[in-house]
Amino acid sequence: MLLIDDDRLLRMFLRDGLRAEGYLIDEAGTGKEGLTKLAAADFSLVVTDLRMPDMSGLDVIREGKRLKPETKWIIITAYGTIANAVEAMKEGASDYLTKPLSSPDELRRSWDVYSEKWKRSKRSPSSPKNWAGNTTA
Numbered sequence: 001m002l003l004i005d006d007d008r009l010l011r012m013f014l015r016d017g018l019r020a021e022g023y024l025i026d027e028a029g030t031g032k033e034g035l036t037k038l039a040a041a042d043f044s045l046v047v048t049d050l051r052m053p054d055m056s057g058l059d060v061i062r063e064g065k066r067l068k069p070e071t072k073w074i075i076i077t078a079y080g081t082i083a084n085a086v087e088a089m090k091e092g093a094s095d096y097l098t099k100p101l102s103s104p105d106e107l108r109r110s111w112d113v114y115s116e117k118w119k120r121s122k123r124s125p126s127s128p129k130n131w132a133g134n135t136t137a
Helices: 008-019 031-040 057-067 082-091 105-120
Strands: 002-004 026-028 045-049 072-077 093-098
Touching: 002 008, 002 031, 008 105, 026 031, 031 045, 031 057, 045 057, 057 072, 057 082, 072 082, 082 093, 093 105
Parallel strands: 002 026, 002 045, 045 072, 072 093
Antiparallel strands: none
């Protein structure tokens, strides 16, 4: 999994909580840094903040889908509105979570819902324990 958020403390909170359970996590503090990492490695899932100083999470999704169309996306934001959620889903986000996240379990539950949908549709996502693809994170 690739976490893209300008909030360093949130990235650390999610990274540490998920790594403790065996998840492979990489992170980026800006949208541009995240896109650079996405171009260099395969990630099953990218979690991006909606509002960042250098570019929006929607712009990250648009460019990321061009680079890696099979990658799945989750938006996290402190600016949760129905309009933002609808736009994120139209751009290809699989889920939309609002900050503050109470625990890394919220991301894991989102993944569980997503992976169940894939199983029912006869497709098989990679294991969430291997979300980071071929990165060394």
